[in-house]
Amino acid sequence: MDSHPDTGRIRLPQPKNSAGRSLPVAISVGVGLGALVIACLVIPxxxxxxxxxxxxxxxxxxxxxxxxxxxxxxxxxxxxxxxxxxxxxxxxxxxxxxxxxxxxxxxxxxxxxxxxxxxxxxxxxxxxxxxxxxxxxxxxxxxxxxxxxxxMEVDDVKGWAFIVTFMLCVVASDVGGYAAGVFFGSHPMAPAISPKKSWEGFAGSVVFAALVGMVSMVTLLKFDEPAHYVAGLCLGAGLSLCAILGDLIESQFKRELDIKDMSAMIPGHGGMMDRIDGMLPAAMLTWVVVNSLA
Structure with a gap:
């Protein structure tokens, strides 16, 4: 943070890039989708x-x-x-x-x-x-x-915990990448595929998802040995990489078809694939990891 030379007021970091969507709409719809997911996990x-x-x-x-x-x-x-x-x-x-x-x-x-x-x-x-x-x-x-x-069930951990874990890590990856990319993004990561993605956003995605993965490993998956903290960091980082790769694949798909969104099905998010492109490969990785622990 810097002080303005004329007023002495603290000047907060300003966004370097535009997100390209209505953030209030995206957040409100995202909360609604999250509530639907939770309801479907609770209802048998x-x-x-x-x-x-x-x-x-x-x-x-x-x-x-x-x-x-x-x-x-x-x-x-x-x-x-x-x-x-x-x-x-x-x-x-x-x-x-x-x-x-x-x-x-x-x-x-x-x-x-x-x-x-x-x-x-x-x-x-x-x-x-x-x-x-x-x-x-x-x-x-x-x-x-x-x-x-x-x-699935591993020891006393039910399937819903694994689902919540991978979804939290993907959401954390999106939020971390969004925040880091908007405020600090200046080095393009793969401009030929997705021009708006930056290495700063990539770092924000991996770091935030890794932290959420570590917390989820201890609280949701009930692994509290010292080695499990490292495993949680690795799980979160791996799920973040899956989410990023899934997003890049969809970006290239849309680039070849010269479209911005798959559809306007979900306000503030685009189409269904625009919302779940990172979730799908992350779910597969989670299933592989869970089976390796079982």
């Missing part, structure tokens, strides 16, 4: 329907954007395949999810091959089949791991 069996609906909406907006830009992706096939991956994880666990993904990928590729019948050449088949399988990995596969967290 509500988590699976919540994720299933979210993945369906995310798949719809991604397919719509691709269709607008000349891609031939088949939303009904991808929707049903994604729902199968999510719901089969409930009774069969990871085996059900992986099996559903393998069958879904095959069905998606073949369906695109014969989408226009046997007598018409499937133009751009490799491109459209590839992007369709990418959608299955990007959205419902990661979402399926998020749902399976809800039915």
């Amino acid at each position: 069996y509500a988590w699976y329907p919540l994720i299933a609906v979210a993945m369906a909406l995310a798949t719809w907006e991604v397919c719509r954007r691709l269709t607008e830009n000349g891609y031939d992706v088949q939303f009904p096939v991808l929707l049903l395949a994604g729902q199968a991956m999510i719901w089969l994880g409930w009774p069969f666990g990871a085996s059900g999810v992986v099996s559903a993904f393998a069958v879904s990928a095959l069905v998606t590729v073949v369906a695109r091959l014969f989408h226009h019948g046997r007598h018409r050449k499937p133009d751009n088949w490799l491109r459209d089949a590839g992007i369709s399988v990418f959608i299955l990995i990007w959205i419902p596969l990661c979402g399926a791991f998020a749902t399976m967290l809800s039915v």
Whole structure:
């Protein structure tokens, strides 16, 4: 902080960059979404329907954007395949999810091959089949791991604690990156992919998420040995990296399609994928870590 030479008043640091959105709207909607998530964690069996609906909406907006830009992706096939991956994880666990993904990928590729019948050449088949399988990995596969967290239990720690932990770390990553990027960001991190991201924002994301991960490890996951503090820092930092990479992937996706947001579904946040792009890979990492502890 500096003193103004004329008045002697303390001058607070001023933002160096614009966030590009209405912060009050984004915060109020974010609080509402957080309340919905908490309600679905408290209400028995509500988590699976919540994720299933979210993945369906995310798949719809991604397919719509691709269709607008000349891609031939088949939303009904991808929707049903994604729902199968999510719901089969409930009774069969990871085996059900992986099996559903393998069958879904095959069905998606073949369906695109014969989408226009046997007598018409499937133009751009490799491109459209590839992007369709990418959608299955990007959205419902990661979402399926998020749902399976809800039915896991390690010692006395219930699934909701793991879900809250990874979500808190991703939110902390977003908040830390936002604050550091707005006030201190001056060194672009990946300007060819996401021009507004800076190394200062990256550092803020990782540090804040690591601290939240450490606190969550002790309070929510009930690991209080000295080594667990370090493990919490590593978990938070790892989830932050997942969130950042997920955001960069979506940024490149939107850059190739020359769009700003996936949709206007969520006021102040853009589309469904604009909100959960970092959550999806973080959920998968959390599932891997939880299984390594089990």
